[in-house]
Amino acid sequence: AAGVIQSPRHLIKEKRETATLKCYPIPRHDTVYWYQQGPGQDPQFLISFYEKMQSDKGSIPDRFSAQQFSDYHSELNMSSLELGDSALYFCASSLAGGGANNEQFFGPGTRLTVL
């Protein structure tokens, strides 16, 4: 079965640079979530989109922005990168707006390293 696709899988950037992470949800899934997982930590919710509109916002820094496009893929844009942004970034998708059942399936992640 098709899974969530993320690109790139690895990314190395310098401080103050920008980065764009991409996420392609499972076909027919309409909701996308972004999570950040630092070393030894649990995933922290950043932001989510349902039907191309922002649906929920977590601990996303103001330096980050995201959007969902008409084909339901999503991009996370990160500017003025800091050393502390080094982490695994996961995208997850779910069906039907993340309703009560809200099973979320995670992509393989993008490992971002900021030097």
Place this chain on the structure above:
Amino acid sequence: QKEVEQNSGPLSVPEGAIASLNCTYSDRGSQSFFWYRQYSGKSPELIMSIYSNGDKEDGRFTAQLNKASQYVSLLIRDSQPSDSATYLCAVTGRRALTFGSGTRLQVQP
């Protein structure tokens, strides 16, 4: 205090034994409860979801939910070395998942 609490472990069990993982949550409005398995450096993999009080079984896995006690558990029967991973408890009331810090399970051959 975290919204979702788990014992960090490691929980060590011999191969073939039952592993019991526990989780408590603080938000009484939580509606959906999940267990994810995560291998080091990999993404969380959904292994169980439960929405109502009681038990839910799927193969070697049984999830238990007690909303009155705000408690969720996962039992893994006939534990295998390949089950060695971090198990994340996650809850949600609306959309975003709130994770516990995870319990590291080690299954000894």
